[in-house]
Amino acid sequence: MADPLDSNSGTLDQSEIDQLLAQAVAEQRPPLLRADGRRGEDADSARVEAYDFRNPAFLTEVELRRLRILHEDFIRYLAARLAMFMRMECVLKMARLQTMTYGKFTEGLASPTHICLFKAEPLLGVGLLDVNPRLALTLVDRLLGGRGHSVKAERYLTEIEIALLEDVLKIVLEEWCSQWREEKELHPNIIGHENNGRFLQTSPRDAVVLALSIEVSFGDCSEQIQIGLPYYTIEPLVKALQQRRQKDSAPVAAPAKAEWRDIYEHVHIPVRAEWTLPEMPLREVAALRVGDVLELPVGILDRTRALLSGVPKFTGTVGLEGDQVAMKIARKLTAADEDRS
Secondary structure, eight states, rough: OOOTOGGTTTTTOOOHHHHHHHHHHHHOOOOOOTTSSSSEEEEOOOOOOOOOSSSSSOHHHHHHHHHHHHHHHHHHHHHHHHHHHTSSSSEEEEEEEEEEHHHHHHHTTTSOOOEEEEEETTSSSSSSEEEEEHHHHHHHHTTTTTOOOOOOOOOOOOOOHHHHHHHHHHHHHHHHTTTTTTTTOEEEEEEEEEEEEEGGOSSSSTTTEEEEEEEETTTTTEEEEEEEEEEEHHHHHHHHHHHHHHHHOOOOOOOOOOOOGGGGOOOOOOOEEOOOOOOOOHHHHHHTTTTTOOOOTTTGGGGGGEEETTTTEEEEEEEEEEEEEEEEEEEEEEEEHHHHH
């Protein structure tokens, strides 16, 4: 009887069985495909990240960082403009910038509150500008000549108060639109006002919204302003911003080398050679007469400069070529040499 441990008996040991099973599993594993349809790298080395379908993020980290920088500039300029308009210090600070669904954004709005519906022409979609009622009433009180003390009332705004508050809301929207002037010229347009976000239907509930929360400190009142913009509204701006950044970061092409053209053969420019003589007192210069001899430094002929149209371009040596005085060019002057000269 053959020994089962004998390798020549045709019986497989446990390590060989495990190897065959691993090969079978590898052959059955489907290929890993990338988003563009091409075959990706080995599935074992691929990194798999969990996707939160309840909080989708259509912006990459780079895009979100660029938007954060842009909105920080927006908040800084807005604070200065509001302070001038209200004639009172107004401190603004970014509290949050993230993406969320439209349903979650509207459900998170306080009640009561004041919501301004606006459009940024020519972009599609309707944006939401939410102002806390306490902050809104404090701003209205300041516009009516008050000292800007916090109003403790929690109520809806009247028609007159809304009309006064619109002046402030227009400043906010105009300043936001002006931050995109390099990508597209936008014109804000207020289309309505609401006091409860649960019944708004300006976008599908599962639409992705870019939510910006700003902490506003005005007088002794400290509340928030929120801006919600559908992703399909700002998508053209984000793409334009990304293209501009890539264009700005692209390497600058080297300037083309100068090419000789036939027309240059008929251009005449003045050429002369000169030396730099040592300094001498003005008294001796005034005493010079015809026939006087000036003593020149040794080797000055080897430091002759050639000027083209009055600009030093070459250095060389002066000598005789037959019965004529000639200059042999030794070196071309650089920009630093020209500056020193």
